[in-house]
Amino acid sequence: MNYSMYRQEINQMIDSLPDEELVKVYWSIEAIRQKYLFTKTMHDKGVVIVTLLDKEHGIMDKWDSVFAKSISDETKREIRYDQYKWHIFSFxxxxCIEKEAARNAFDAVNKNDLFVMYQNIPDIVFEYNNASDIVASDFDYEQDIYLFDRNFTWTYVYTHESICGPYFYKSVQG
Known part of the structure; x- marks a missing residue:
C-alpha cells in the first residue's frame, strides 16, 4: 500500500482549509495519535484485550452493586450518578484514595486480569489479560475509564476532569 499517497492527500486537504479550521484538524489527529499510542503501549506490554459484548451488562451491574452498594438511590440522583459513576468519589x-496516592495504589495492586469500561461507551466492557505491567500513567489520555479486577475487590477510575481523581477504592467485600 502506498501510504505516501495518503499523506499527500491529507496535506492537500489541510492546505485547502482556512487557518481557523486547523484547530479542529489538530485535535482530531491528536485523538487518533493518542489512541494509536495507547494501543501500541498495551501491545508492547503483552496485554491481550478482549471485547466482551454478551455479558457486559452483568459486569457493569456488578460494578454498581459492589462499589456503590452503600449509596442510596436518592443520593445517586442528587450526585448525578447516572451521568458519571465516579461522582460517588468526587462528591x-x-x-477512596485520591490523586497520586490512587495512582500508586493502582500501580502496586495485582492486575494480571482485569475489566475495563468507559462511562461513555455503555454497551462494551473490555477484558485485559496479561496486564500486570500496566501502570496508571498508561491511562493518562483516557477519559472516564473504570478499571477493576475480575473479583471486584478494587477499582481505579480516571476521569476527564483534571481536578477530579484519579480514584482508587478497595472493596471491603474483597
Missing part, C-alpha cells in the same frame, strides 16, 4: 459519598 465524597464513598471513601
Amino acid at each position: 465524597k459519598k464513598q471513601d
Whole structure:
C-alpha cells in the first residue's frame, strides 16, 4: 500500500482549509495519535484485550452493586450518578484514595486480569489479560475509564476532569 499517497492527500486537504479550521484538524489527529499510542503501549506490554459484548451488562451491574452498594438511590440522583459513576468519589459519598496516592495504589495492586469500561461507551466492557505491567500513567489520555479486577475487590477510575481523581477504592467485600 502506498501510504505516501495518503499523506499527500491529507496535506492537500489541510492546505485547502482556512487557518481557523486547523484547530479542529489538530485535535482530531491528536485523538487518533493518542489512541494509536495507547494501543501500541498495551501491545508492547503483552496485554491481550478482549471485547466482551454478551455479558457486559452483568459486569457493569456488578460494578454498581459492589462499589456503590452503600449509596442510596436518592443520593445517586442528587450526585448525578447516572451521568458519571465516579461522582460517588468526587462528591465524597464513598471513601477512596485520591490523586497520586490512587495512582500508586493502582500501580502496586495485582492486575494480571482485569475489566475495563468507559462511562461513555455503555454497551462494551473490555477484558485485559496479561496486564500486570500496566501502570496508571498508561491511562493518562483516557477519559472516564473504570478499571477493576475480575473479583471486584478494587477499582481505579480516571476521569476527564483534571481536578477530579484519579480514584482508587478497595472493596471491603474483597
